[in-house]
Amino acid sequence: MSTNTEESGRLNVAIRQAGYDAQAPVIRDVAFEVRAGELVGLIGPNGAGKSTTIKSILGLLKHLEGEVVFGGASGRYAYVPEQPVMYEAFTLWEHLRLAASAFGIDEQTFASRADRLLGTFRLTNVKHELPVTFSKGMQQKLMLIIGFMLEPDIYIVDEPFIGLDPRATKDLLDLLDMERQRGAGILMSTHVLDTAERICDRFILLDQGSVMAEGTLPRVREQAGCPADATLFDCFYALT
Numbered sequence: 001m002s003t004n005t006e007e008s009g010r011l012n013v014a015i016r017q018a019g020y021d022a023q024a025p026v027i028r029d030v031a032f033e034v035r036a037g038e039l040v041g042l043i044g045p046n047g048a049g050k051s052t053t054i055k056s057i058l059g060l061l062k063h064l065e066g067e068v069v070f071g072g073a074s075g076r077y078a079y080v081p082e083q084p085v086m087y088e089a090f091t092l093w094e095h096l097r098l099a100a101s102a103f104g105i106d107e108q109t110f111a112s113r114a115d116r117l118l119g120t121f122r123l124t125n126v127k128h129e130l131p132v133t134f135s136k137g138m139q140q141k142l143m144l145i146i147g148f149m150l151e152p153d154i155y156i157v158d159e160p161f162i163g164l165d166p167r168a169t170k171d172l173l174d175l176l177d178m179e180r181q182r183g184a185g186i187l188m189s190t191h192v193l194d195t196a197e198r199i200c201d202r203f204i205l206l207d208q209g210s211v212m213a214e215g216t217l218p219r220v221r222e223q224a225g226c227p228a229d230a231t232l233f234d235c236f237y238a239l240t
């Protein structure tokens with residue numbers, strides 16, 4: 001993993017192979033880029049290799065051949081996991097403060113961003129409570145708030161929609177849009193294809209560890225041999 005100083009908000013992924021065991025790679029020839037201000041959807045059936053691709057990008061896999069480059073002077077990225085990760089003894093506010101200090105965000109910036117995001121996601125009244133006692137959706141919101149609070153160059157978001165109520169989903173979509181306009185690049189894995197179709201600029205469609213189609217919806221339709229009115233779901237169905 002490396003960074004360069006010129007292209008903030010950009011992510012370049014060129015994985016020749018990666019997996020959990022040197023003898024049996026799970027993904028092969030997965031290469032794509034996320035440009036500044038772009039929202040790219042990583043889609044594919046269960047077991048296709050989406051999480052493995054994300055782990056490769058995060059540098060969490062021991063067996064990786066290839067290169068991942070985060071653009072920007074800071075190369076700062078936020079990873080929003082699908083499964084919430086929490087400390088039992090820390091309150092919601094303490095989780096946010098810990099993340100902010102790990103990222104070197106000053107106290108005043110932290111407090112104003114944290115309060116704004118807690119308001120957006122309607123968690124202000126539980127900010128001094130323990131997230132381990134929260135509902136699944138509330139815990140998911142905590143992960144999102146930490147990500148957005150950091151205002152990184154790149155977001156890597158793993159299936160953010162499952163568990164969120166309709167209003168929280170709308171708030172999330174608005175925030176993603178704002179961050180995109182700020183110039184952040186976003187890679188988002190999801191199974192919610194109708195939402196992905198509406199909001200993503202481009203798609204990477206994985207199946208059995210390889211890229212089956214890539215590009216805008218019209219490009220994906222061509223690669224899937226689907227007609228001009230085909231939905232992303234139709235293309236997914238045709239390709240997998």
Ligand SMILES: Nc1ncnc2c1ncn2[C@@H]1O[C@H](COP(=O)(O)OP(=O)(O)OP(=O)(O)O)[C@@H](O)[C@H]1O
Pocket residue numbers: 020026044045046047048049050051052053
């Ligand atoms: N920790 C692991 N150790 C060994 N093999 C794994 C591990 N995690 C995933 N795999 C294997 O890698 C392949 C790709 O799995 P991955 O989790 O990347 O799929 P996915 O596209 O994220 O699926 P889903 O939509 O179900 O989350 C699967 O065959 C899976 O069994």
